[in-house]
Amino acid sequence: MLLTIDVGNSRIKVAVFEHNKQADFFIFETNEALKNFKNIFKKYSNLQKIILSSVGKLDEDVVNYIKSQFQTETITHKSKFPFTNLYSTPETLGIDRMVLAAGATLMHPNQNRLIIDAGTCITYDFVNSENQYLGGAISPGIKIRYKSLNNYTSKLPLLSLSENFNIIGNSTKSAIHSGVINGVLFEIEGFISQYSLKNQDLTIILTGGDAEFLAKRLKSTIFANSNFLLESLNLLSLYTEKND
Ligand SMILES: Nc1ncnc2c1ncn2[C@@H]1O[C@H](COP(=O)(O)OP(=O)(O)OP(=O)(O)O)[C@@H](O)[C@H]1O
Ligand SMILES: CC(C)(CO)[C@@H](O)C(=O)NCCC(=O)O
Ligand SMILES: [K+]
Secondary structure (H helix, E strand, O other): OEEEEEEOOOEEEEEEEEOOEEEEEEEEEHHHHHHHHHHHHHHOOOOOEEEEEEOOOOOHHHHHHHHHHOOEEEOOOOOOOOOEEOOOOHHHOOHHHHHHHHHHHHHOOOOEEEEEEEOOEEEEEEEOOOOEEEEEEEEEOHHHHHHHHHHOOOOOOOOOOOOOOOOOOOOHHHHHHHHHHHHHHHHHHHHHHHHHHHOOOEEEEEEOOOHHHHHHHOOOOOOEOOOHHHHHHHHHHHHHHHHO
16 A cells, blocks of 8 residues: 655645555645544554655644654656656746646657646646656746735736636626636646647647636536546556556
8 A cells, every 4th residue: 555645835645555556645735734634544553654745834743743653655757667758948837737738658658748727826747658757837826826816906806716707708797707717727728729720649638726626617517636646656656666
């Protein structure tokens, strides 16, 4: 049994894998990390290994606690990845983006892959069929868009994701929902059509906290896999074991 931990910018996600199948899943706020890890370790006292990747802030105390309980592999820029990194600043590339790119490379061999992670930020990452990681894009996530409209104006209220939105927003609230949600949908559609134009056999992976909401509303048929990063960590650790 193996445990993968994804420390995101806002929340921590944890999955238990048994024979490469996800057997359990946890999600919690960073400030409740210690309590949650203690409960998880009580429930799963026979873990063989923990794989940890972090772009967020995890207290030194919590990291030390995790490491004191089980053998822990932390994914860093120095870890072995199944692609050639052609980003011009590899040392500043987000670990989450590298793990997603690794997962896509291992899960979908010999294809062009576009990974879209709709979380705190929306990231786009492209790995071609020669397993070269080329880069992509970083844009503000849904929550950040709502928050910044409120933050940087005096009149706009703070709203959160709504099921009801139209192209023509006929009130302040519906105009904000239209701008934020349609803005994200058009952005994603736009990137997908640009990448598809240039790359045949494009495999698209949509993940992150807002993936399910967005997948249902995109014109292109794309299935959301909210746990892709946790699955990628599991695959990456198998890959590292084999290639060490
Ligand atoms: N309970 C929740 N708390 C916070 N965000 C949530 C929640 N449920 C859905 N979301 C949505 O998920 C998005 C955040 O995505 P996610 O959980 O992947 O972020 P994260 O933990 O910061 O991870 P990452 O840093 O990898 O993006 C927000 O834009 C928000 O709309
Ligand atoms: C873009 C985020 C914040 C997305 O979680 C993360 O991948 C990150 O901090 N990246 C560093 C910058 C870069 O990827 O080029
Ligand atoms: K993200």
